[in-house]
Amino acid sequence: MTPATTVVISDPELLAKLASSDGVIVFRGPDGKCVRMAEPVPQGQLPNGIKSPISDEEFEKARQQKGGVPLAEVWKRIHERHGK
Numbered sequence: 001m002t003p004a005t006t007v008v009i010s011d012p013e014l015l016a017k018l019a020s021s022d023g024v025i026v027f028r029g030p031d032g033k034c035v036r037m038a039e040p041v042p043q044g045q046l047p048n049g050i051k052s053p054i055s056d057e058e059f060e061k062a063r064q065q066k067g068g069v070p071l072a073e074v075w076k077r078i079h080e081r082h083g084k
Contacts, residue, residue: 053082 009015018025027036041047062069 053078 009018021040023039025038025040026034027038029035039048046052
């Protein structure tokens with residue numbers, strides 16, 4: 001996954017416009033050409049086309065467990081499943 005690019009917007013009018021958008025946002029340069037497109041993703045949800053490597057059943061099973069699993073074990077399982 002590529003790292004996120006952070007752009008700080010200080011124009012209150014533009015911030016309000018972006019915050020109220022619920023569809024795809026098209027960013028255009030002064031010449032009208034598309035520079036980038038973005039789709040807002042509600043907090044706590046994955047973007048379209050992205051699937052969690054951990055199934056809902058695995059999450060539920062983990063929620064039922066008392067205690068926990070060391071982070072090293074979590075990474076080990078992820079690496080085993082996805083070869084990274």
